[in-house]
Amino acid sequence: MFYRFxxxxxxxxxxxxxxxxxxxxxxxxxxxxxxxxxxxTPAKMASEAGMAEHYLGVNRVPDLQKLFQKSDGIPVxxxxxxxxxxxxxxxxxxxxxxxxYCLVALYIASQPRNKK
Amino acid sequence: MAHQAxxxxxxxPSPWPLTGAVAxxxxxxxxxxxxxxxxxxxxxxxxxxxILTMIQWWRDIIREGTFQGHxxxxxxxxxRYGMILFITSEVFFFxxxxxxxxxxxxxxxxxxxxxxxxxxxTPLNPFEVPLLNTAVLLASGVTVTWAHHSLMEGxxxxxxxxxxxxIILGFYFTALQAMEYYEAPFTIADGVYGTTFFxxxxxxxxxxxxxxxxxxxxxxRQIMYHFTSSHHFGFEAAAWYWHFVDVVWLFLYVSxxxxxx
Numbered sequence: 001m002f003y004r005f006x007x008x009x010x011x012x013x014x015x016x017x018x019x020x021x022x023x024x025x026x027x028x029x030x031x032x033x034x035x036x037x038x039x040x041t042p043a044k045m046a047s048e049a050g051m052a053e054h055y056l057g058v059n060r061v062p063d064l065q066k067l068f069q070k071s072d073g074i075p076v077x078x079x080x081x082x083x084x085x086x087x088x089x090x091x092x093x094x095x096x097x098x099x100x101y102c103l104v105a106l107y108i109a110s111q112p113r114n115k116k
Numbered sequence: 117m118a119h120q121a122x123x124x125x126x127x128x129p130s131p132w133p134l135t136g137a138v139a140x141x142x143x144x145x146x147x148x149x150x151x152x153x154x155x156x157x158x159x160x161x162x163x164x165x166x167i168l169t170m171i172q173w174w175r176d177i178i179r180e181g182t183f184q185g186h187x188x189x190x191x192x193x194x195x196r197y198g199m200i201l202f203i204t205s206e207v208f209f210f211x212x213x214x215x216x217x218x219x220x221x222x223x224x225x226x227x228x229x230x231x232x233x234x235x236x237x238t239p240l241n242p243f244e245v246p247l248l249n250t251a252v253l254l255a256s257g258v259t260v261t262w263a264h265h266s267l268m269e270g271x272x273x274x275x276x277x278x279x280x281x282x283i284i285l286g287f288y289f290t291a292l293q294a295m296e297y298y299e300a301p302f303t304i305a306d307g308v309y310g311t312t313f314f315x316x317x318x319x320x321x322x323x324x325x326x327x328x329x330x331x332x333x334x335x336x337r338q339i340m341y342h343f344t345s346s347h348h349f350g351f352e353a354a355a356w357y358w359h360f361v362d363v364v365w366l367f368l369y370v371s372x373x374x375x376x377x
Contacts, residue, residue, distance in 0.1 A: 059341040061182065068183035075128040076176050076184070091168045092131065095138045098161045102145045105158055109149065 125186040132173040139166035174333075178350070182342045192349055199353045203360050206323070210364050213316040214371065220308040221376055228307065232376065237309045238301045239377035245296050246373045249289055250365065256285035257362045260331070260355050267338070270345045279335045282358070286328040293321050313372060320364055327361045330354040 068079055078084045120126070142162030149158045181187035187195065221232040229235030240246060263278035297314075304314040334351045337343060343351055 057339060061341045064183045065185070068179050069185070075130070076179050077128070077130060077132070077172060079179065087168070087172060088131070091135050091165065091172065094161060094165045094168065095135045098142045098158070098165055099138055101161065102142055102158055105149050106145055109152060 123188040123190045125180065125188070125191045127180070130173070130176065132169050132176070135165060135169045136173070139169055178337070178342065181350070182337075187347070187349065192347075195349055195353070199356060203356060206360060210316070210319070210367075213312065213319065214367065217312040217316060217372060217376070220312060228309075232309075234307055234309050237306065239309075240296065240300060240373065242369070242373040242377055245292055246369055249292050249296075250369050252285050252289045252292070253362045253365050256282050256289070257359060259285065260358050264351065264355055267343055267348055267351060268345050272338075275343075276335065276338055279331065279338060283328060283331050283335060286324060286331065286358075290321065290324055290328065293317070293324075313376075316372060317368060320361070320368055323361045323364070327354070327358045330357055 068076070070079075077088060139162055142158055142165060144162075146156070146159030146162040150156050220228075224230050224232045224234065233239045259278050259282040263275050263282060266272075266275035266278055302310045302313070304310050304318075331354050334343075334354045337350060342348075
């Protein structure tokens with residue numbers, strides 16, 4: 001009979017049944033060094049550990065910080081490249097086109113409707 | 117930027133103030149053109165430009181704050197003052213509608229029959245759906261606080277769930293209000309009662325929709341790891357706004373739905 005220190009409960013714990021019937025010294029291929037002490041901390045299953053991260057996506061903030069902090073002189077609204085440029089040009093086209101259309105519409109609206 | 121010796125944010129030149137101003141021009145002219153010529157083209161262009169401007173401007177603010185680190189403590193202080201002033205202005209906006217309501221209801225004119233609710237108006241029962249709406253908004257105030265505390269304690273999943281619950285409650289409120297509007301036995305054209313009722317509750321409903329959108333953006337940002345336990349002003353601003361909307365509802369409920377019926 002021998003005891004082992006349990007790192008989780010901070011107490012000496014009894015051996016597992018199999019160890020009683022197979023003491024280390026009698027086994028022919030047993031390693032001479034004591035096995036690494038395993039503390040009884042709650043072990044996490046591989047699937048359980050990555051659960052939260054898996055269903056909520058990966059943290060890409062550090063990558064994006066690197067991308068947006070690059071000092072290349074590009075203003076923040078165009079820093080992400082092609083998608084930014086497309087969105088910006090669409091908005092600008094609508095701004096200019098809209099202004100012209102608006103001025104024309106207001107000019108027409110300012111003309112007298114009935115000429116009698 | 118690399119040699120900056122102070123904590124303030126020097127913004128990049130931005131096109132959004134210009135596009136926003138043009139959107140305002142197109143919206144106002146678009147409304148006039150719609151009223152006079154029954155053409156909605158200019159109005160739709162204005163709405164589209166406004167939405168594009170809002171998306172890109174706020175996207176850039178997220179980039180500056182979360183990705184470029186420009187929202188230092190003194191910058192955050194400015195953002196806080198800005199949000200407080202904005203909400204204060206919103207308080208006065210609603211104060212105007214409450215003024216109109218009390219002006220009309222405290223001394224009802226002979227044209228209304230000298231009574232409030234005016235003769236011929238059947239108001240909504242305040243202890244049916246409006247009371248449920250009160251409970252829903254109060255509960256959403258609780259869940260948004262729960263989300264905030266979870267966020268501050270680094271409980272990521274819990275914060276996400278509480279925020280989702282808040283948004284669901286917000287949408288539930290909007291759905292109930294839509295139903296209530298559909299069932300209402302009076303319209304916006306039914307004298308000063310209908311006008312004050314629908315303008316005040318309608319603008320409140322608009323603010324609920326805006327607040328829900330703000331919270332949805334916060335939920336997406338929370339899922340994308342934008343918030344830390346000590347730096348999440350976007351979320352705080354959304355929570356302030358949500359509480360403001362909640363408080364306005366309490367006043368609407370007590371004044372217009374309950375006392376006013």
